[in-house]
Amino acid sequence: MYKIIASRMIVPNMHILTIEAPVIARQVQAGQFIILRAEEEGERIPLSVSDWDRARGTITTIFMNIGSTTSRLSQLASGSFIPTVVGPLGNASEIEHFGTVLLIGGCYGIGSLYPVARAMKEKGNRVLVVIEARSSYLFFWEDRYRVLVDKLLHITRDGSKGLKGHIGRIPEILTALDEPVHRVLINGCTFCLKRGSDATRELGIKTVVDLNPIMIDGTGMCGVCRVSVGGMTKFACVQGPEFDGHEVDWAELAQRRKSYMAEEVIPLRTSKCEEHAHQSEEVS
Numbered sequence: 312m313y314k315i316i317a318s319r320m321i322v323p324n325m326h327i328l329t330i331e332a333p334v335i336a337r338q339v340q341a342g343q344f345i346i347l348r349a350e351e352e353g354e355r356i357p358l359s360v361s362d363w364d365r366a367r368g369t370i371t372t373i374f375m376n377i378g379s380t381t382s383r384l385s386q387l388a389s390g391s392f393i394p395t396v397v398g399p400l401g402n403a404s405e406i407e408h409f410g411t412v413l414l415i416g417g418c419y420g421i422g423s424l425y426p427v428a429r430a431m432k433e434k435g436n437r438v439l440v441v442i443e444a445r446s447s448y449l450f451f452w453e454d455r456y457r458v459l460v461d462k463l464l465h466i467t468r469d470g471s472k473g474l475k476g477h478i479g480r481i482p483e484i485l486t487a488l489d490e491p492v493h494r495v496l497i498n499g500c501t502f503c504l505k506r507g508s509d510a511t512r513e514l515g516i517k518t519v520v521d522l523n524p525i526m527i528d529g530t531g532m533c534g535v536c537r538v539s540v541g542g543m544t545k546f547a548c549v550q551g552p553e554f555d556g557h558e559v560d561w562a563e564l565a566q567r568r569k570s571y572m573a574e575e576v577i578p579l580r581t582s583k584c585e586e587h588a589h590q591s592e593e594v595s
């Protein structure tokens with residue numbers, strides 16, 4: 312059993328969870344993820360590791376309450392236990408001295424991008440970060456980024472902070488920056504990853520995305536996380552989750568992510584959470 316050290320809502324519908332998992336905390340690297348179960352009979356869900364404390368043996372993840380398992384997880388209080396935490400899984404982010412890197416994070420990606428920003432900085436890169444949300448009240452960890460990176464920029468759908476719009480405005484940000492950017496890395500929902508990759512394709516800037524297909528075992532056994540990248544089949548859990556955003560078959564990924572939508576909405580309907588069920592259908 313794994314003890315929950317801290318659990319709270321950080322901004323509406325987004326939760327921060329710190330779990331005692333010393334073995335994972337000792338080994339985890341930026342860009343890796345865990346798979347956990349919120350209860351004994353529950354499904355396994357992948358979550359990125361957004362921070363860790365090797366000395367205390369804890370890992371922290373930021374998750375969006377989007378469906379049945381994340382809803383259950385959000386109800387667990389500090390001091391309670393969950394039955395399964397497996398990891399660290401997936402490959403670590405490719406961290407080198409690239410020069411200037413632009414890191415873009417939307418929704419939970421604002422959290423999972425943080426260790427990547429830290430590692431990029433430690434390698435001597437100039438690190439520019441763009442965080443994206445529907446509105447300014449949905450931003451978190453801005454204080455952490457401000458002291459870590461060279462520049463922090465915002466995009467909001469409603470224009471309440473930074474540029475108004477969505478990640479499709481990245482070319483304007485790059486023009487305004489007026490400095491060469493050698494690599495872009497995007498972390499967040501599939502919409503964000505695709506729109507960001509579309510936006511940088513014509514600019515010819517290498518763009519890496521953190522893919523989040525449906526996963527089951529996370530160790531290359533089941534094939535559920537299959538994606539097509541550059542015309543080749545890849546298993547995101549063991550060959551990713553980072554891939555070249557300009558080579559991902561986004562239409563196929565979107566289609567595969569909808570495979571269990573009808574089943575995913577059932578627990579929400581049966582728990583009489585109709586409004587949440589509608590929201591989930593819209594997200595997908």
Ligand SMILES: Cc1cc2nc3c(=O)[nH]c(=O)nc-3n(C[C@H](O)[C@H](O)[C@H](O)COP(=O)(O)OP(=O)(O)OC[C@H]3O[C@@H](n4cnc5c(N)ncnc54)[C@H](O)[C@@H]3O)c2cc1C
Pocket residue numbers: 344356357358359360372373374375376377378379380381382419423500501522523524525526552568569572575576591592594595
């Ligand atoms: C490698 C990896 C890392 C991830 N890291 C994080 C993280 O750090 N924080 C976080 O909040 N989520 C993360 N996710 C996504 C997370 O695993 C899903 O949101 C979660 O499985 C949903 O479980 P659920 O039972 O609550 O919702 P479900 O009942 O499974 O789904 C509810 C609704 O959400 C949609 N949905 C399912 N999966 C996703 C997804 N990947 N992205 C967007 N919508 C989805 C479904 O289509 C459905 O409509 C990651 C996924 C992967 C593959």
Ligand code: FES
Pocket residue numbers: 525526527528529530531532533534535536537546547548549
């Ligand atoms: S999740 Fe099963 S092969 Fe990747």
